[in-house]
Amino acid sequence: MEVQRSGGRPSWFWVITLLALGLSSAPYVFGLLNQPKQSVYLGVHWGFDDHAVYAAWAKQAQEGKVLFENRFTPDPQPGLTFQAYFLLIGNIAKFTGIPVAMHIGRLLFGLLFLFALYRLVCRLSESSFARAVMFSTAIFGAGTGWLYWVQYLGDLGMNRPIDVWQPEAFTFPSLMTNGLFCAALWLIVVFWNALLDARHSAKAVVSGFLAVLVLTNIHTYDTLTIAIVGVGFLASQIAAKNVTGAWLLRAGIMAAGALPSLGWFLYVRSKDPVFAARAETVTTSPSLYNVLVGYGPLLLLALLAFFIGRYRKETGESPG
DSSP, X not given: OOOBOGGGOBHHHHHHHHHHHHHHHHHHHHHHHTOOTTOOOOOOXXXXXHHHHHHHHHHHHHTTOSSBOOTTOOSOOOOOBOOHHHHHHXXXXXXXXXXXXXXXXXXXXXXXXXXXXXXXXXXXXXXXXXXXXXXXXXXXXXXXXXGSOOOOOGGGGGGSOGGGTOGGGSHHHHHHHOXXXXXXXXXXXXXXXXXXXXXXXXTHHHHHHHHHHHHHHHSTHHHHHHHHHHHHHHHHXXXXXXXXXXXXXHHHHHHTTHHHHHHHHHHHHHHOHHHHHHHTOOOOOOOHHHHHHHHHHHHHHHHHHHHXXXXXXXXXXXXX
16 A cells, blocks of 8 residues: 555655755755855856846846846836746845745745646546656656757757757756746646636636736746647547536636736837847747657657557556
8 A cells, every 4th residue: 555645645756756856956056065266156057148137137026126127238128027936036035145046936836836747647547656657757758869969059959859958848957947947837737737627616717817827927938838738638628529618618717817918018018129129039949850859758658658548448458
């Protein structure tokens, strides 16, 4: 019989969770212990330009501001940017300083994400072993970038599988990189749990609405990811005749959570030329090949699970 711990979660959940958070923190502990004398270790290993923007927002929140400006230009600007995550981090930084506050956010929202992920995988199987495998794979599953690894230099990195250069494409690099990615992962899974709960209960609408509202503010393009996946999920449920009018209405209300944040984004873009210029910055995309190769192992596992599940359904074999 499986040993249970507090909150009704099994022992393997806590082992995997502590392992994930511990390993994701190991590079920072190493950097802190090995910082040269007369230097300050900032706790950043990737995306220094992005983290400079994050730190500037957190600094403004630390100073008591709620709406932020771009401090990397002398151009005049109204300072209308609202960023909920770094507003929180900046207020924590009043007591800890910005580098420590960044890692408090990373660990806090990383833990919240893992709680939500556990709740999601419990929907998919009654088998504790299957749940543990799904939970571990979702956290530690990776691509093939380690076979092609090169030092990231400009566009050179984008000529390799996606896991070489985009940490937010996978869970563990997201847990390791920064708290913004962890918070976004948490909100994504909160939304999906709420959407599935909304099939039978209207109470889930509030949490789903708020999750999309905040996600669209702090990490906008993840809302597009939810929308694309949601269309595919809806199509599958229609094909399976699992859709009801009440569920569609609740899902629509939750999706409407994106509108206030999108509306504010468009307003700021119309009023702040510095913000508009930054929003219009061209971002290159990798080739489809590098995306597919990067996700290759996980795609193969997904296909394998699909065909095994279909075979068991056709033969009546128990999934346990």
